[in-house]
Structure formats: structure tokens, C-alpha cells
Amino acid sequence: MTNGPSTALVQAGTIRPEDFGNHITRRLSSMKGQYLDQTAYERMLGQEDSLLYEVYELLRPEKEGELLSGLSIVHPGKVGNEYFMTKGHFHEVLETAEIYLCLSGRGMMVMETPEGDWSVKELTPGVSLYVPPRWAHRSVNTGASEDLVTYFIYPAHAGHDYGTIETRGFRKLVTEGADGPQIIDNPKWVEAAV
Amino acid sequence: MTNGPSTALVQAGTIRPEDFGNHITRRLSSMKGQYLDQTAYERMLGQEDSLLYEVYELLRPEKEGELLSGLSIVHPGKVGNEYFMTKGHFHEVLETAEIYLCLSGRGMMVMETPEGDWSVKELTPGVSLYVPPRWAHRSVNTGASEDLVTYFIYPAHAGHDYGTIETRGFRKLVTEGADGPQIIDNPKWVEAAV
Numbered sequence: 001m002t003n004g005p006s007t008a009l010v011q012a013g014t015i016r017p018e019d020f021g022n023h024i025t026r027r028l029s030s031m032k033g034q035y036l037d038q039t040a041y042e043r044m045l046g047q048e049d050s051l052l053y054e055v056y057e058l059l060r061p062e063k064e065g066e067l068l069s070g071l072s073i074v075h076p077g078k079v080g081n082e083y084f085m086t087k088g089h090f091h092e093v094l095e096t097a098e099i100y101l102c103l104s105g106r107g108m109m110v111m112e113t114p115e116g117d118w119s120v121k122e123l124t125p126g127v128s129l130y131v132p133p134r135w136a137h138r139s140v141n142t143g144a145s146e147d148l149v150t151y152f153i154y155p156a157h158a159g160h161d162y163g164t165i166e167t168r169g170f171r172k173l174v175t176e177g178a179d180g181p182q183i184i185d186n187p188k189w190v191e192a193a194v
Numbered sequence: 195m196t197n198g199p200s201t202a203l204v205q206a207g208t209i210r211p212e213d214f215g216n217h218i219t220r221r222l223s224s225m226k227g228q229y230l231d232q233t234a235y236e237r238m239l240g241q242e243d244s245l246l247y248e249v250y251e252l253l254r255p256e257k258e259g260e261l262l263s264g265l266s267i268v269h270p271g272k273v274g275n276e277y278f279m280t281k282g283h284f285h286e287v288l289e290t291a292e293i294y295l296c297l298s299g300r301g302m303m304v305m306e307t308p309e310g311d312w313s314v315k316e317l318t319p320g321v322s323l324y325v326p327p328r329w330a331h332r333s334v335n336t337g338a339s340e341d342l343v344t345y346f347i348y349p350a351h352a353g354h355d356y357g358t359i360e361t362r363g364f365r366k367l368v369t370e371g372a373d374g375p376q377i378i379d380n381p382k383w384v385e386a387a388v
Binding site for chain 1: 197198199200201202203204205207208209252254258259260261263287289290291292293295297303305311313315319320321322323324325326327329345347348349350352
């Protein structure tokens with residue numbers, strides 16, 4: 001972490017993930033119970049613990065006033081007919097926003113609030129998406145062969161709550177249908193206890 | 195302002211400034227005393243109150259946890275041999291960062307802290323610049339004919355302190371020299387009263 005201003009290259013064609021300090025990888029084994037087709041999940045896992053996505057994050061102090069930024073790279077693929085996706089999370093400090101700028105590839109951001117609102121927005125290169133405070137978010141790569149690369153920025157004190165989604169899931173899933181990506185209800189979604 | 199997630203197009207070739215709600219324009223007359231060559235400034239102003247730069251900003255609540263984002267478009271041109279630039283500012287809440295992503299054009303970000311540190315970073319397409327908390331910042335278009343377009347994001351409670359720079363100036367200026375853009379000491383820079 002430098003004390004002064006620093007730069008990184010993030011535009012398609014010039015992206016340099018190594019400009020970001022922290023490298024996180026997520027494999028199939030870390031997504032237990034998240035995919036609808038459990039038979040397909042177990043069969044795939046038996047063959048290979050595939051790399052689903054990677055995150056590169058600029059190291060900054062995790063305190064109010066700072067920003068955390070980095071690259072999210074979701075690889076192409078499916079578990080059954082459900083696309084590779086990130087775990088998805090609420091922010092621990094719920095009242096914090098996040099911005100995603102799609103740099104390359106094609107995908108969708110699945111979002112929902114604790115109050116029951118949901119939204120799915122398409123991600124294509126050049127799209128900047130504002131995820132308001134209170135909205136959980138998960139990115140899904142709907143491309144056949146290309147990585148979905150997004151550049152994200154959020155308040156550094158936001159933190160991550162992965163547990164709520166791991167337990168309840170998202171209300172909506174993105175699967176491959178006859179005419180391409182489709183948004184379906186998640187039959188395994190669990191309503192929060194009141 | 196929508197309550198839910200919203201999108202805007204910001205990548206070079208697909209930029210849609212109209213996706214952002216608020217449009218701010220800054221003309222030559224608003225930069226009184228900021229350019230080194232006052233004679234050139236007055237002469238230019240006598241001919242036309244030129245548009246120096248424009249800002250498009252997504253309307254969001256200006257409170258902690260939200261992010262303000264938008265496009266900054268600095269037009270090409272010079273006052274004497276000093277390039278068109280933004281007013282530049284500290285954040286009112288000094289301990290807040292900002293991220294600038296250069297989308298098109300070529301320029302420099304001039305930065306300094308109240309403690310006397312300074313830094314000038316080059317902006318070219320794809321460069322993401324982290325401006326840490328405490329650093330005042332001004333973008334300068336060093337291109338001959340192209341707009342300098344950046345996409346900026348900062349904590350929504352940061353606020354703007356333009357007054358300090360208007361009174362004291364930046365320690366460094368960017369002017370056109372024999373070999374292109376050069377960074378020079380600002381002879382009119384005023385040290386802060388202790």
C-alpha cells in the first residue's frame with residue numbers, strides 16, 4: 001500500500017490485474033449448496049474443483065472515507081444450466097452502495113433487498129451499474145466463452161456479509177433457457193425469519 | 195433519482211452523458227486568478243467566455259455510505275501556454291478518497307496535501323487513479339484537440355472545498371513547453387498561514 005496517489009490499468013485491452021495487490025480465487029468447492037442442480041454440482045466437483053472467479057483488490061485501509069476498488073473476473077461455464085457466478089453478498093454495513101463498471105464480457109447482476117425488492121441488470125462493456133445501499137448483489141457470466149470482467153468500487157468500511165446469502169440464497173437465478181439467459185424464481189429460496 | 199439500481203453508459207465509444215442527471219458547466223470567467231498568464235486570460239475573456247469543462251453527476255443522497263459518480267469532460271485549449279483545467283478542490287471532509295478512471299483523451303492530475311506533498315499523474319485511457327484522503331486534485335487536458343474524459347467516484351458525504359485552491363493555488367502547474375507538457379512551480383502559490 002502506497003501512501004500517495006497510485007494508478008492501475010483497467011480498460012479492456014490494457015487491463016493489468018497485477019496493478020492490484022490482493023488476489024482472491026473462488027473454486028467450485030466454495031459454492032456448496034448455491035447451485036440449483038446439486039447432482040450436476042457434485043458430478044462436476046468429482047471431476048475438478050474448477051476456478052469460478054477471481055478478484056483483484058487494491059489494498060487500502062478499511063475505514064470510512066477510503067474506497068476499495070478492484071477487478072472481478074468471472075470465468076465462463078455452467079453448473080447444470082446455471083451460469084458461473086459469484087457468491088454474492090450484502091454489505092455488513094448495510095447502508096453502503098457499490099458501483100460496478102463492466103469492462104468486458106457479458107453478464108447480469110442479480111440484486112435484492114431484505115425488504116423483498118429484486119432487480120436484475122444486464123452487464124455489457126461500458127455499462128456502469130449503481131447498486132444502492134441495502135442491495136445484495138451477485139454477478140453472473142452469461143457469455144459462452146468470454147470472461148466477465150467488472151471494475152468495482154465501494155466504501156472501504158462496508159465489509160461483507162456472505163452468510164445471509166449462503167443460508168437463504170437469492171430470490172432469482174439466471175439459467176440458460178432455449179432463447180438464451182433467463183431469470184427464474186429460486187425454488188430453494190428461504191424467507192428470512194421475522 | 196431512482197430508488198433501485200440504475201445503469202449508465204461510460205465506456206469510450208458508448209458514453210451517454212445524458213444517463214447522468216446533473217449537468218454543471220464551467221466557463222473561463224469562473225477561473226479568475228487561476229491562470230498564470232493574466233494578460234492572456236483577460237484577452238481571451240474579452241473575446242469569448244469559453245466553455246472549459248463540464249461535469250455530469252448521478253444524483254444520489256449526499257450522505258455517508260452513498261457514492262457520487264459521473265463524467266468530467268475537460269475541453270482542449272490553453273490560456274497562454276497553460277492547459278485548460280478544472281478548478282480543483284480539496285474535499286470538505288478531508289479524510290475522503292476519490293477514484294478517477296480515464297475514458298478518453300490525455301491529461302494529468304495535479305495533486306497536493308495540506309502538509310506539502312505533491313504528485314502529478316498521467317491520465318491516458320484505461321488508467322484508474324486512486325486519490326487518497328487529504329489530496330486536493332485538479333485535472334488538466336494536455337491533448338491538442340481531444341476532450342479529456344474521466345469517470346469519477348467518491349464518497350457522497352465528501353463535499354467540496356474550492357476556496358482553499360482559489361486563494362492559494364496549486365504548488366505545481368502544467369504548461370506546454372518545447373517538448374510537450376511540463377510540470378513547473380507555481381510562482382503565485384501562497385503558503386497557508388500557520
